[in-house]
């Protein structure tokens with residue numbers, strides 16, 4: 398099969414791999430224990446061009462619109478077995494930066510983009526609230542216009558980079574009747590903007606996931622991203638990339654899990670034979686390898702369509718649904734082949750399994766993906 402990656406991508410891959418090995422892997426256990434990745438990683442990655450490569454060159458970025466580079470970072474994080482730490486980086490690159498690239502005014506671009514591109518400014522996106530996740534129209538956080546400012550009240554939860562972030566794209570209710578939805582950028586240190594708990598999760602421990610509270614936060618109207626009342630349209634457009642990003646990562650984890658398992662079953666013996674010699678092991682590996690082989694061309698096709706601006710919301714939902722369900726199935730089946738060792742933190746498969754559980758939930762649950770796909774099927 399022809400690869401979608403050329404020599405430039407492969408050179409980029411080698412540098413990303415070296416960066417992850419030097420700057421991330423040695424600290425991963427500490428971050429997992431601390432429940433947060435050291436935020437200096439963003440700037441270090443920025444120095445190597447691994448964050449902000451999608452930001453405009455005029456503001457210190459790489460000016461790339463090629464999602465293959467984003468996909469390579471996900472693949473390398475997955476293969477190193479440190480997806481939890483990588484989540485913050487991929488969220489910044491794949492999910493939040495595109496909003497800033499697309500919707501910033503010239504003034505906002507001058508204020509925010511250099512820091513975003515260098516990794517000195519860390520970003521987050523806050524949609525989910527304690528009372529609503531899947532149903533975005535149910536959000537209750539309000540931003541009431543008062544002269545040149547908005548006064549923001551409400552709260553968000555489950556926000557990735559919630560602790561580390563400096564700029565938070567926040568979905569708020571706006572307009573006379575509060576029926577409009579807008580994107581407002583809240584900045585670290587604004588009075589009334591408080592961080593709550595860094596949530597204790599089943600997996601992805603080194604990704605900080607936090608509650609945010611807003612009490613009469615006065616936000617300059619110049620922090621409105623895009624036009625007032627158009628958040629739903631902006632979110633719908635950008636969620637395609639977010640969902641593809643999660644799907645691509647799911648496939649990458651499945652591929653990594655297969656590679657770790659092949660190595661393990663080739664070495665480990667039981668009843669005087671290698672695990673790899675049992676028919677069950679062979680059949681498990683054959684099925685997993687087949688699922689992965691069938692998935693890869695679809696995911697790569699989605700990447701090409703995203704680059705061309707033709708990836709539909711429905712196809713992006715299929716990529717997320719399939720990629721993350723595959724990730725869940727494969728990490729579970731692979732863990733089984735490790736026996737008890739697969740349940741210990743000595744082997745990356747255990748973390749990959751625990752980290753995988755949430756990918757069917759965040760970025761829109763599998764059930765919500767199915768409703769999006771079904772709408773298209775029945776159209």
Ligand SMILES: Cc1cc2nc3c(=O)[nH]c(=O)nc-3n(C[C@H](O)[C@H](O)[C@H](O)COP(=O)(O)OP(=O)(O)OC[C@H]3O[C@@H](n4cnc5c(N)ncnc54)[C@H](O)[C@@H]3O)c2cc1C
Pocket residue numbers: 522523524525528529530531532554555556557558598601606755758759760761762763764765768
């Ligand atoms: C680790 C982590 C990181 C996250 N990061 C972010 C982030 O950075 N920013 C952010 O805004 N959010 C984030 N989230 C929130 C995440 O996107 C939501 O948890 C998710 O969208 C589901 O919302 P909910 O938890 O409110 O579940 P609910 O919406 O309450 O859903 C509960 C169950 O009901 C099902 N359900 C709901 N509606 C329907 C329907 N119409 N048809 C069928 N089934 C339905 C769901 O599929 C699910 O199984 C994160 C969550 C986690 C756990």
